[in-house]
Amino acid sequence: MPYVTEATLTDIAMDRWSNIPDARLRQVMVAAVKHLHAFVREVEPTKEEWFTAVDWLTRVGQKSDEKRQEMILTSDVLGVSMLVDAINNRRPSGATPSTVEGPFHIPNAPEIANGQNVTDGAPGVPGLVTGTIKGLDGKPIAGAAIDIWQTDGDGLYEAQREIDHAYMRGVYRSQADGSYIVRTVAPIGYTIPMDGPIGELMSKTTISHFRPAHIHFAVTAPGYHSLVTHLFVAGDEYIETDVVYGVKKELIAAPEYSLATKLPSMRTSSPAAAASPGRIDTRS
Ligand code: BEZ
Ligand code: FE
Numbered sequence: 001m002p003y004v005t006e007a008t009l010t011d012i013a014m015d016r017w018s019n020i021p022d023a024r025l026r027q028v029m030v031a032a033v034k035h036l037h038a039f040v041r042e043v044e045p046t047k048e049e050w051f052t053a054v055d056w057l058t059r060v061g062q063k064s065d066e067k068r069q070e071m072i073l074t075s076d077v078l079g080v081s082m083l084v085d086a087i088n089n090r091r092p093s094g095a096t097p098s099t100v101e102g103p104f105h106i107p108n109a110p111e112i113a114n115g116q117n118v119t120d121g122a123p124g125v126p127g128l129v130t131g132t133i134k135g136l137d138g139k140p141i142a143g144a145a146i147d148i149w150q151t152d153g154d155g156l157y158e159a160q161r162e163i164d165h166a167y168m169r170g171v172y173r174s175q176a177d178g179s180y181i182v183r184t185v186a187p188i189g190y191t192i193p194m195d196g197p198i199g200e201l202m203s204k205t206t207i208s209h210f211r212p213a214h215i216h217f218a219v220t221a222p223g224y225h226s227l228v229t230h231l232f233v234a235g236d237e238y239i240e241t242d243v244v245y246g247v248k249k250e251l252i253a254a255p256e257y258s259l260a261t262k263l264p265s266m267r268t269s270s271p272a273a274a275a276s277p278g279r280i281d282t283r284s
Pocket of ligand 1: 073076100101102103104192211244
């Protein structure tokens, strides 16, 4: 084994980290050392720059708690969350694509009857979201659980308000014909949290820190793979610059406006879920 020089250090470190019994951990750690060294060799940080980076990462950890996850946000804005999602959700054509879950999902939402309201007096433009859960064979799926969560008309999730009950979220069940109707208010585009290290970094760039208006869906049904996705509101000003890279063409739905009531209604243009024939979708 040669002694350490700038030229030999990467190989020595990779060799040391290849001495791990667990094959997957070994693969991950050797690749991490290899690519981190390549990054440092390309960037050639000064010591001050390296300490600035270490301090920033330390503050990312310190900013995180049960309600705030600055580390996930870092992965989101760098496009890594969407890449991991894409790798883990390769779907047959025709299946509704997945997208990031994001940090605002709260498990164990209450069940809500078809057509009932999730808003609890929330601010915003009232409207309906309708769709149908189908398999790839086009057959409707009855009894699928459709867990939805979204911002209110001020762009805030339950976790961002001082609220001690379920707000702007709930679990609907698809009907015998696979259909569902959600009574809600229109979501609006919103900024990711900018009061932490990510906001500090974003504000040194010209990158948009907004997400386009969307509603989150997590769809499950017995015997089918599950699907975590969004519906995005067509025409939103941030649709092409989503800060977390979550928008896929098939997930954009155009609101329809009723002249009589002025209520917008969003209809899904494609089945809300589909993977292999007769299955809902793939996310295990
Ligand atoms: C969201 O859609 O809720 C979200 C996703 C990623 C980062 C921040 C928010
Ligand atoms: Fe969201």
